[in-house]
Amino acid sequence: MRLHRYSRPKETALSVPDKPAPDETLPNPLPEPLRFHSPAPLVDIGANLTHESFTHDIDATLARARAAGVETLILTGTDREHAEQAVALCQAHEGLYATAGIHPHQASEWGPELEAAMAELHQKPQVVAVGECGLDFNRNFSTPAEQERAFEAQLALAAESGLPLFLHERDAGARMRDILGAWRDDISRAVIHCFTADRETLHGYLDLDLHIGLTGWICDERRGHHLRDLVGDIAANRLMVETDCPYLLPRNLPAKLKGRRHEPALLPWIVREIAHWRGESEAELAASSTATARAFFDIKES
Numbered sequence: 001m002r003l004h005r006y007s008r009p010k011e012t013a014l015s016v017p018d019k020p021a022p023d024e025t026l027p028n029p030l031p032e033p034l035r036f037h038s039p040a041p042l043v044d045i046g047a048n049l050t051h052e053s054f055t056h057d058i059d060a061t062l063a064r065a066r067a068a069g070v071e072t073l074i075l076t077g078t079d080r081e082h083a084e085q086a087v088a089l090c091q092a093h094e095g096l097y098a099t100a101g102i103h104p105h106q107a108s109e110w111g112p113e114l115e116a117a118m119a120e121l122h123q124k125p126q127v128v129a130v131g132e133c134g135l136d137f138n139r140n141f142s143t144p145a146e147q148e149r150a151f152e153a154q155l156a157l158a159a160e161s162g163l164p165l166f167l168h169e170r171d172a173g174a175r176m177r178d179i180l181g182a183w184r185d186d187i188s189r190a191v192i193h194c195f196t197a198d199r200e201t202l203h204g205y206l207d208l209d210l211h212i213g214l215t216g217w218i219c220d221e222r223r224g225h226h227l228r229d230l231v232g233d234i235a236a237n238r239l240m241v242e243t244d245c246p247y248l249l250p251r252n253l254p255a256k257l258k259g260r261r262h263e264p265a266l267l268p269w270i271v272r273e274i275a276h277w278r279g280e281s282e283a284e285l286a287a288s289s290t291a292t293a294r295a296f297f298d299i300k301e302s
C-alpha cells in the first residue's frame with residue numbers, strides 16, 4: 001500500500017548525521033516499551049525501506065529489526081526507481097531481498113521500455129518476486145483500463161520468469177479473482193499483500209491457492225476489526241506477515257512513537273495481535289509464517 005496517511009516527520013531533515021555512526025552507537029528512537037523480541041525469527045514480507053523517511057537511518061533501522069528478531073526483509077519495489085534502490089540496499093546489507101514491479105497507481109507509465117527494465121530486474125539474484133503490482137479501484141490514480149494492462153503484462157513476466165507475485169488489491173477483489181483465475185495455471189505462487197477485504201474475497205483467493213499477507217490493519221479498531229474473525233480461516237502454510245512500513249503503524253502499541261513512522265522492528269507486535277485472534281501462540285505463528293515466507297520466496301535459511 002502506498003500514499004497512506006504517513007507523512008515525513010518534520011524533524012528528520014535536521015537529524016541527518018554528518019556520517020553514519022557505528023551500529024553500537026546508533027540512536028534508538030523506539031521507546032523502551034516498544035522493543036519486543038520475537039520468540040522466533042521473522043520475515044517482514046513488505047517493507048518500503050526505499051521510502052525517503054528511512055534514508056537518514058537505514059543502518060539503525062536494520063539493526064533495530066535484527067534486535068527484534070526480524071532477520072529477513074523483503075523490500076517492496078513499487079516502480080523502476082524504487083526497485084533499483086531496493087536491489088542496491090540488498091547488495092549492501094545481509095538478509096534483504098527485493099520485489100520489482102509497477103504499482104497500480106503508476107500503471108499509466110507502463111510501456112515497452114519499462115517492461116524491458118522490469119524483465120532485466122527480475123533476472124537479478126536479489127529480486128525474489130514480481131510486484132508490487134495489481135489493481136486499486138479505490139483511488140484510481142491510473143484508470144482501471146491502464147491498471148489491467150500493466151497488471152496483465154506483469155503476470156506475463158511472472159509466468160516467463162517463474163517468480164512468485166507480490167500483489168496489491170484494493171476495492172477490486174472480484175476483478176482480481178477473474179484475472180488471476182485465468183492466469184492461475186501459468187504463474188507459480190502469488191500473495192495478496194496487506195489483505196483487508198471480507199470473508200468472501202478471502203475465500204475466493206484461498207480457492208485460487210493464493211497466499212495472504214497480513215499487516216497491522218487488524219489492530220485498527222476503526223476499519224480492521226472484521227479481520228479478527230477471518231484470520232483463523234487462513235492455513236498456516238498460506239499466511240505471511242508484513243509491516244508495509246513506513247505506512248500502517250499498528251494501533252495496538254503500548255507506547256506512543258514520535259513521528260509515527262512504522263518500521264520492521266515493530267513486526268512482533270503485529271504477530272502478537274494476529275496470533276491472538278487465531279488462537280495460537282506468538283511462537284507458533286512466528287515459526288509458521290517464517291517457514292511459509294522462506295518457501296514462498298525460495299529463500300534458504302541463513
Ligand SMILES: [Zn+2]
Nearest residue numbers: 001002168194
Ligand atoms: Zn500495497
